[in-house]
Amino acid sequence: MPDAVPQNAGFMVAAYITTAVILVAYAVTLYRRTLKP
């Protein structure tokens, strides 16, 4: 009987969301800072 694949999708989802949040947040702060005179 083959070994079962670990069920840890939640960790993957958390990492992907965290990465997207960090990158988008930085892009937004850059955009906002360059708008200020």
Next chain:
Amino acid sequence: MKLLRAGRWITAVGFVLLAGVYLRALAFTPVERSQGLAQKIFYLHVPAAIWAETAMVLVGLASVFYLFLKDPRLDRFAEASAEVGTVFAAIVLTTGPIWGKPIWGTWWSWDARLTFTLFLFLLYAGYLLLRGAVADPGARRRYAAVLGICGMCLVPFIHFSVYLFRTLHPMPIVLKPSAPSLPGSMLATWLFSLSVFTLLYVAFVMQRYALGLLREPPAEGGGLHA
């Protein structure tokens, strides 16, 4: 300002391509049998780590040349690269523990690779704090250059820490002298992700460099007015 506009456009393209990376990694790349879906964190964690380290090397090189040439463009680039490197280091330090928990059974271990990477993040933070704390532009640039060179010297220790010390962190499976130990489809996804992270690094640095230009008086512009 052309540089700023170009940076924004490239950032937008980078985010569209990042969505493509997510799609390819999650839907069109096979699941690794022993680690399960958590292994897919690899496609974000490793490119972010490569750019967190490369950004610091570029800070160090720009700082070395700044100390010789006194060209403010080099200092401005170092400042931009350091800020963007901090962002990538933050991604490494968040995705790493999220990956480590299901695979190692712990969020964090004070082993060489992880500790050096945390040290890199703290060096980035210190570099940015130093720049904000020194009012005199000349002194600020010199002090920051020295710290940037120190940061560059740390990077080889991070990369080779898995060879030099007993560590929980696995050996490199792509950036190593022999061929990458990855199936073709996984390697293609990883290379796609690395390309997108490269594009985002360039786009962010362009915008941050332009922001540095906007903040400086015209007399300190250094010649490259985009």
